[in-house]
Amino acid sequence: MTGRKARWMTRWTTGGRPGDRPGEQPGEGRGDLPDDRPGRRPGRPGGRLNAGLLAGGALVGLVALAAVASFFWTPHDPTLVDAAQRLREPGGGYLLGADKFGRDTFSQLMVGARTTLYVGVVAVGIAAVLGAPLGVIAGMTPRGWLSELIMRVNDLVFAFPALLLAVMLGAVYGPGTLTAMIAIGVATVPAFARVARAATLQVMVTDYILAARAAGRRRPAIAVRHVLPNIASVLIVQASVSFAIAILAEAALSFLGFGTRPPIPSWGRMLQESQELLFSTPRLALWPGLAIALAVLGFNLLGDGLRDFLDPRLRRIRAEG
Amino acid sequence: MLKVEGLTVRADGVELVHDVSFSLAPGERVGLIGESGSGKSLTALSLMGLLPEGVTATGRARLGGDDLLGVPESRLKGLRGSRMSMVFQEPMTALNPLMRVGAQVAEVMTLHGRPRGEARERAVELLDRVRLPEPARLARAYPHQLSGGQRQRVMLAIALANGPGLLICDEPTTALDVTVQKQMLDLISEVAPALLFITHDLAVVASMCERVLVMYGGRVVESGPLREVFTRPRHRYTQGLLAASRLTPRGTRLPVIEGSVPAAGHFPGGCVFRNRCPHATPTCETEPQLTEPQLTDPAPGDPAPGDPAPGDPAPGEPTPGEPTPTGDRHAFACWHPAE
Amino acid sequence: MTPPNPGPAGAAAPYLVKRVAVLLASTAVAAVAVFAFMALLPGDPAEIALGVNATPEAVAELRRQFGTDRPPAVRFLDWFGGLLQGDFGTSYVTSAPIGPQIADRLGVTVVLVAGGMAVALALAVPLGTFAAVHHRNPLGAAISAVSQIGIAVPAFLAGILLVFVFAVRAQALPSGGYVPLADGPGEWLRHLLMPWLSLGLVQGAVLTRYVRSAVLDVMREDYLRTARAKGRGSTGALWRHGLRNASIPVVTVLGLQLATLLIGAVVVERVFVLPGLGDLLLSGVAGRDLLLVQGVVMVLVAAVLLINFVVDVAYHLLDPRLR
Numbered sequence: 001m002t003g004r005k006a007r008w009m010t011r012w013t014t015g016g017r018p019g020d021r022p023g024e025q026p027g028e029g030r031g032d033l034p035d036d037r038p039g040r041r042p043g044r045p046g047g048r049l050n051a052g053l054l055a056g057g058a059l060v061g062l063v064a065l066a067a068v069a070s071f072f073w074t075p076h077d078p079t080l081v082d083a084a085q086r087l088r089e090p091g092g093g094y095l096l097g098a099d100k101f102g103r104d105t106f107s108q109l110m111v112g113a114r115t116t117l118y119v120g121v122v123a124v125g126i127a128a129v130l131g132a133p134l135g136v137i138a139g140m141t142p143r144g145w146l147s148e149l150i151m152r153v154n155d156l157v158f159a160f161p162a163l164l165l166a167v168m169l170g171a172v173y174g175p176g177t178l179t180a181m182i183a184i185g186v187a188t189v190p191a192f193a194r195v196a197r198a199a200t201l202q203v204m205v206t207d208y209i210l211a212a213r214a215a216g217r218r219r220p221a222i223a224v225r226h227v228l229p230n231i232a233s234v235l236i237v238q239a240s241v242s243f244a245i246a247i248l249a250e251a252a253l254s255f256l257g258f259g260t261r262p263p264i265p266s267w268g269r270m271l272q273e274s275q276e277l278l279f280s281t282p283r284l285a286l287w288p289g290l291a292i293a294l295a296v297l298g299f300n301l302l303g304d305g306l307r308d309f310l311d312p313r314l315r316r317i318r319a320e321g
Numbered sequence: 322m323l324k325v326e327g328l329t330v331r332a333d334g335v336e337l338v339h340d341v342s343f344s345l346a347p348g349e350r351v352g353l354i355g356e357s358g359s360g361k362s363l364t365a366l367s368l369m370g371l372l373p374e375g376v377t378a379t380g381r382a383r384l385g386g387d388d389l390l391g392v393p394e395s396r397l398k399g400l401r402g403s404r405m406s407m408v409f410q411e412p413m414t415a416l417n418p419l420m421r422v423g424a425q426v427a428e429v430m431t432l433h434g435r436p437r438g439e440a441r442e443r444a445v446e447l448l449d450r451v452r453l454p455e456p457a458r459l460a461r462a463y464p465h466q467l468s469g470g471q472r473q474r475v476m477l478a479i480a481l482a483n484g485p486g487l488l489i490c491d492e493p494t495t496a497l498d499v500t501v502q503k504q505m506l507d508l509i510s511e512v513a514p515a516l517l518f519i520t521h522d523l524a525v526v527a528s529m530c531e532r533v534l535v536m537y538g539g540r541v542v543e544s545g546p547l548r549e550v551f552t553r554p555r556h557r558y559t560q561g562l563l564a565a566s567r568l569t570p571r572g573t574r575l576p577v578i579e580g581s582v583p584a585a586g587h588f589p590g591g592c593v594f595r596n597r598c599p600h601a602t603p604t605c606e607t608e609p610q611l612t613e614p615q616l617t618d619p620a621p622g623d624p625a626p627g628d629p630a631p632g633d634p635a636p637g638e639p640t641p642g643e644p645t646p647t648g649d650r651h652a653f654a655c656w657h658p659a660e
Numbered sequence: 661m662t663p664p665n666p667g668p669a670g671a672a673a674p675y676l677v678k679r680v681a682v683l684l685a686s687t688a689v690a691a692v693a694v695f696a697f698m699a700l701l702p703g704d705p706a707e708i709a710l711g712v713n714a715t716p717e718a719v720a721e722l723r724r725q726f727g728t729d730r731p732p733a734v735r736f737l738d739w740f741g742g743l744l745q746g747d748f749g750t751s752y753v754t755s756a757p758i759g760p761q762i763a764d765r766l767g768v769t770v771v772l773v774a775g776g777m778a779v780a781l782a783l784a785v786p787l788g789t790f791a792a793v794h795h796r797n798p799l800g801a802a803i804s805a806v807s808q809i810g811i812a813v814p815a816f817l818a819g820i821l822l823v824f825v826f827a828v829r830a831q832a833l834p835s836g837g838y839v840p841l842a843d844g845p846g847e848w849l850r851h852l853l854m855p856w857l858s859l860g861l862v863q864g865a866v867l868t869r870y871v872r873s874a875v876l877d878v879m880r881e882d883y884l885r886t887a888r889a890k891g892r893g894s895t896g897a898l899w900r901h902g903l904r905n906a907s908i909p910v911v912t913v914l915g916l917q918l919a920t921l922l923i924g925a926v927v928v929e930r931v932f933v934l935p936g937l938g939d940l941l942l943s944g945v946a947g948r949d950l951l952l953v954q955g956v957v958m959v960l961v962a963a964v965l966l967i968n969f970v971v972d973v974a975y976h977l978l979d980p981r982l983r
């Protein structure tokens with residue numbers, strides 16, 4: 001992969017989705033208005049709450065609340081098959097009705113939130129734990145063979161999307177939540193590694209790192225003491241964006257039968273089960289569909305919002321890759 | 322030929338340039354100097370109609386018989402690149418990276434009605450005129466294959482292509498190294514028609530211009546024939562600039578006067594230089610007007626009797642002379658001018 | 661100040677050679693990975709085929725027939741050598757050759773992905789550009805907001821929604837199935853319309869944001885101001901100088917998206933019961949036809965690598981700074 005392309009890739013993948021960025025201030029980033037001259041407009045303070053951050057936080061909070069609450073209470077047992085309640089219309093304790101087995105949709109949604117977050121946390125955890133250190137190593141030794149090797153393997157893993165990994169794992173070990181999480185996590189490693197590498201490359205040329213290196217500090221010490229804290233905000237944003245992608249992947253896998261197995265409720269499988277009843281009972285597709293969309297929207301907004309909030313270095317990484 | 326009156330530039334309710342007036346005769350070379358953030362670029366850009374989004378200019382500016390401010394872009398388009406041109410500060414980013422240099426020079430001519438083939442030929446001639454080596458070959462190069470100095474020459478070729486009456490140069494050499502700067506400046510003074518030259522470098526103004534405008538805080542604080550302004554600066558800001566520049570070798574950036582330029586919108590009321598001026602008095606809380614002092618000016622430096630009491634806002638009334646904002650004579654806006 | 665050498669195409673050749681080598685090498689390594697994963701893991705195809713009651717002799721005999729008694733390295737070379745000639749082996753389960761099945765299905769998937777991409781581009785380029793140019797007014801902001809929501813909808817959910825609207829409610833389009841082009845272009849189109857839309861709308865939403873962002877970035881470039889200083893209007897400057905520059909980052913994203921689309925197609929094929937590669941893959945998994953799964957996975961991975969390759973080359977062609 002060429003340097004230039006890598007730069008763009010990082011730029012795009014850092015944010016995942018370029019959004020309404022603070023860079024839209026008039027005249028900003030213009031060649032004749034560098035920020036470092038005396039008397040410039042004062043840099044906007046980082047850490048300003050923005051609407052996206054609040055909305056994203058609220059949506060994510062809602063999902064988390066449903067997930068946590070489901071441990072203590074759900075209106076009904078979400079796995080209870082009750083022929084008497086088959087395809088029950090909403091109302092009377094069944095807030096959103098029941099499915100073809102008489103299971104309460106609302107309860108299933110609540111426990112489904114748990115599944116979604118569980119898969120997301122583990123998958124993003126795998127990606128971060130593997131990807132971030134690899135990216136930092138590659139970024140700290142940009143010309144070494146190790147860096148080259150890491151980035152090549154990274155490109156290769158990139159050719160195995162989560163779905164293919166999950167199908168392969170599922171074909172061999174049998175599908176399930178665990179294989180789905182591992183597949184999504186591994187497939188997300190390249191994004192993390194790329195972003196961590198780009199951020200590290202930037203941090204490595206700053207004065208304090210140069211000073212630390214001049215002072216003879218060893219690389220691992222620099223990585224832990226100086227690099228990681230400085231790229232943490234980039235990684236946090238990446239985690240949020242990856243979380244959204246993981247939710248989509250989990251839903252798709254469950255829809256195909258490679259994710260969470262019955263009877264554990266999952267939004268993707270709820271959708272898949274609803275498909276045959278689309279003609280008669282479309283609401284069964286509506287609720288899990290809405291849940292997925294809102295959760296993904298929440299994490300995307302949160303990612304965008306965090307990027308603006310955690311400025312200003314993030315912006316520069318996006319701008320220069 | 323160019324006449325600017327009461328030019329005011331605003332962004333989000335903040336005045337970035339305030340009531341700037343000056344004029345340029347055909348063939349005249351005027352320098353525009355001042356520290357970073359004093360509003361020089363915005364002044365130039367508003368004449369070209371190239372202000373960034375969200376920034377607006379009011380006032381009057383005429384080039385020959387054409388209005389430049391408050392007219393629709395479609396009218397301005399015809400003037401830009403043909404009757405007035407501009408060379409920007411940053412040569413590295415001013416050219417389209419995906420287009421051959423020759424095509425970029427030719428474009429400005431085809432835009433103003435020259436046939437394609439002719440424009441291509443003339444583009445090579447122009448590259449030759451700005452002293453680029455092997456112009457025919459260079460015309461087929463992409464910008465990234467050129468050095469900063471070469472790119473700036475290409476920009477100059479673009480600016481000169483249609484024989485404009487006015488050339489605006491916004492710090493055209495700041496991004497270049499010293500030897501290249503010299504060549505570039507020689508070239509500009511050789512080829513330029515009427516010139517509005519923005520710079521930080523007082524020595525450059527001294528060698529290129531006949532007249533000078535000193536800007537600070539979005540205002541013209543002093544203006545006049547170069548020799549008079551440089552040998553006998555009256556405004557305390559100009560005085561500071563000159564004093565500071567004597568301490569450093571030529572070619573370096575304008576040294577900063579004690580204190581730093583406030584951010585846009587944070588200049589003090591009254592005289593904008595008041596918070597940094599060693600001669601400030603309560604009088605300076607009233608805004609001084611840009612005026613040509615009477616030849617019989619009784620006691621320059623002393624406030625005339627009847628000056629307003631501190632805090633008494635009576636702007637315009639106790640001016641130390643008649644307001645002649647667009648005159649060519651030495652004028653300044655200071656209550657306690659230097660001798 | 662020596663003038664640079666503006667040699668045009670010649671310099672691209674070494675790059676191309678190198679890039680092709682990288683493509684071949686990555687494909688080979690990917691093949692090793694797929695093989696290692698699928699062929700060396702638990703589950704003996706011969707045992708599976710014969711069931712638990714088979715005699716050891718029968719199993720050994722079948723192993724010899726399948727060739728699974730040979731050392732892994734030999735089996736890999738055999739398989740990979742076959743791949744290079746388009747031979748994917750013979751299914752252990754159905755005894756049918758795998759290559760022709762893949763070839764059959766590939767066409768459907770390619771048509772699906774290409775159509776989806778076309779829809780996405782047709783949406784994203786105008787909308788994204790519009791949203792960038794008008795980023796200060798409500799309509800531009802509305803496009804941004806809608807695209808943000810579009811991103812949050814998975815392709816299969818979009819498919820289900822479309823089915824609900826156009827098949828269930830309006831009864832205008834079939835809810836699934838496939839009619840080959842040869843049996844009538846009209847029906848072919850009617851069956852593909854919704855699959856294209858469900859892939860294209862979602863990817864279009866993602867792409868719209870990238871296009872918008874790329875155009876916004878370009879609008880701030882100095883050379884656009886230069887173009888206006890030459891006498892172009894802002895729209896003219898954007899057309900002549902902006903869009904090609906903006907296309908450079910968008911092409912990169914397009915490559916990433918094509919890969920995503922390929923995978924999205926697997927899911928959409930399931931929603932609309934289309935006989936594509938995804939369908940083949942899933943039925944292979946269901947039937948524990950490991951060699952078939954191995955073959956389809958390899959084709960999809962190779963496709964992703966190939967797309968990456970094409971994008972890299974396109975990138976080089978677009979940007980003279982890389983030549």
Ligand SMILES: Nc1ncnc2c1ncn2[C@@H]1O[C@H](COP(=O)(O)OP(=O)(O)OP(=O)(O)O)[C@@H](O)[C@H]1O
Binds near residue numbers: 033041355359361364
């Ligand atoms: N688009 C904008 N929006 C808001 N403020 C701006 C914008 N462009 C410039 N400014 C502010 O206007 C003031 C004058 O800017 P200008 O670029 O004209 O200064 P200058 O004299 O050219 O300085 P320099 O020598 O650094 O180029 C500065 O304080 C600057 O921060």
Ligand code: SF4
Binds near residue numbers: 556599
């Ligand atoms: S008016 Fe007053 S503050 Fe301003 S420059 Fe003159 S003396 Fe200084």
Ligand SMILES: [Mg+2]
Binds near residue numbers: 032361363
């Ligand atoms: Mg400037």
